[in-house]
Amino acid sequence: MAQITLGSTGITTDRNAFGALPIQRVNMETAVKILRKAYAGGMTFFDTARMYSDSEEKIGQAFAGMREKIFIATKTHSNTPEKFWKDLETSLSLLKTDYIDIYQFHWPSVCYKPGDGSGMYECMLEAKKQGKIRHIGLTNHKLGLAHECIDSGLYETLQYPLSYLSSEKEIELVGKCKKTDMGFIAMKALSGGLITDSAAAYAFMTQYDNALPIWGIQRETELDEFLSYKDNPPQLTGERRALIEKDKQELTGEFCRGCGYCMPCPAEIEINNCARMSLLIRRSPSENWLTPKAQEMMKKVEGCLACGKCASQCPYGLDTPELLKKNYADYKKILAGEAEVK
Numbered sequence: 001m002a003q004i005t006l007g008s009t010g011i012t013t014d015r016n017a018f019g020a021l022p023i024q025r026v027n028m029e030t031a032v033k034i035l036r037k038a039y040a041g042g043m044t045f046f047d048t049a050r051m052y053s054d055s056e057e058k059i060g061q062a063f064a065g066m067r068e069k070i071f072i073a074t075k076t077h078s079n080t081p082e083k084f085w086k087d088l089e090t091s092l093s094l095l096k097t098d099y100i101d102i103y104q105f106h107w108p109s110v111c112y113k114p115g116d117g118s119g120m121y122e123c124m125l126e127a128k129k130q131g132k133i134r135h136i137g138l139t140n141h142k143l144g145l146a147h148e149c150i151d152s153g154l155y156e157t158l159q160y161p162l163s164y165l166s167s168e169k170e171i172e173l174v175g176k177c178k179k180t181d182m183g184f185i186a187m188k189a190l191s192g193g194l195i196t197d198s199a200a201a202y203a204f205m206t207q208y209d210n211a212l213p214i215w216g217i218q219r220e221t222e223l224d225e226f227l228s229y230k231d232n233p234p235q236l237t238g239e240r241r242a243l244i245e246k247d248k249q250e251l252t253g254e255f256c257r258g259c260g261y262c263m264p265c266p267a268e269i270e271i272n273n274c275a276r277m278s279l280l281i282r283r284s285p286s287e288n289w290l291t292p293k294a295q296e297m298m299k300k301v302e303g304c305l306a307c308g309k310c311a312s313q314c315p316y317g318l319d320t321p322e323l324l325k326k327n328y329a330d331y332k333k334i335l336a337g338e339a340e341v342k
């Protein structure tokens with residue numbers, strides 16, 4: 001099962017797809033090198049977004065002149081027709097292309113439909129008519145909206161978080177998409193960095209022959225890991241199942257996935273790291289999170305204005321200010337040697 005077809009779009013691609021959010025964090029030269037290596041290694045599907053700063057520009061630089069060899073999915077967070085067209089033209093220009101394979105509404109608060117008064121779905125139809133986009137998709141983190149999107153029959157792909165930490169109800173979406181011949185693009189297969197065993201994450205994904213995981217890749221070493229799975233796909237062995245069960249027990253309930261949708265914070269708190277520091281520091285080498293810079297980052301939690309902006313924007317319904325407080329209290333204990341890390 002090395003290839004995946006995204007429902008009625010007919011897009012068939014290697015099951016290792018590239019999530020281009022993290023390449024924002026590296027310079028142009030490194031990003032271009034990684035993207036080209038990904039293509040050389042068999043990756044043909046690249047997912048980005050207008051919101052991911054210069055990610056589209058990096059993809060444009062990497063693949064100029066070979067557009068027909070790859071698939072590009074990007075997203076607009078616009079909520080008015082005017083912003084929609086501005087975003088689309090900007091994306092086309094930065095990506096150095098005249099069409100986008102899948103154009104997605106990026107985490108909209110409603111499932112846009114024709115005649116709903118917003119004019120947004122009509123923009124998609126018009127863009128398709130003009131040949132600027134080939135397929136219409138939607139991304140979301142909310143279960144209810146995801147169901148509405150599938151039930152509407154208006155969208156060709158749904159992008160939704162899927163990992164071995166997903167609930168049964170979330171996993172049901174994959175089967176529902178299959179039944180309705182809709183493509184399923186799986187984001188956050190590593191749950192924002194909390195899943196540290198990529199082989200286990202990959203093995204979990206192989207159970208779903210219609211879900212295309214877009215692996216968020218920033219470093220060449222990460223890319224190499226995923227490319228190595230092409231010839232030697234990790235199996236869902238008893239050992240891996242045990243690890244998944246252990247992680248599920250450890251990472252249940254109210255935990256921050258690090259998505260960053262609640263940012264920017266007016267007090268400049270790096271919420272996507274600070275609100276899950278207790279997990280990060282215990283699930284990855286702790287010294288990375290104990291540097292003077294990391295301590296400074298955590299200290300900013302003291303400046304929280306309790307404005308509630310973050311909680312109101314968290315797609316997981318988390319009480320973010322409370323989570324920040326808890327994580328900071330734990331962090332201070334770690335610094336004082338009163339709490340354990342690995």
Ligand code: SF4
Nearest residue numbers: 265304305307308310
């Ligand atoms: S409640 Fe605190 S952490 Fe959240 S956005 Fe406001 S200042 Fe930032």
Ligand code: SF4
Nearest residue numbers: 256257259260262314
């Ligand atoms: S608090 Fe919520 S929105 Fe903010 S980074 Fe964590 S999961 Fe994402």
